[in-house]
């Protein structure tokens with residue numbers, strides 16, 4: 001008597017590959033960082049924990065986000081400092 005090999009269904013395979021969440025690639029981050037910065041600068045709840053986690057761990061994307069904040073703040077004539085602090089604040 002032998003044990004039949006277990007098959008990994010596509011659904012379970014996809015679930016396994018999602019286990020590293022929150023995780024974003026730099027491309028994903030780039031696509032969403034505008035929205036993230038908008039929320040940060042609006043001063044309300046930001047959400048998007050995967051993006052925040054990415055910014056904490058990725059200097060290149062964090063720099064991109066900081067540049068966006070500085071740009072928008074200059075456009076709007078507001079102080080960028082609070083938003084810069086909120087970018088990666090828990």
Ligand SMILES: [Zn+2]
Pocket residue numbers: 025026029054058060061062
């Ligand atoms: Zn990145």
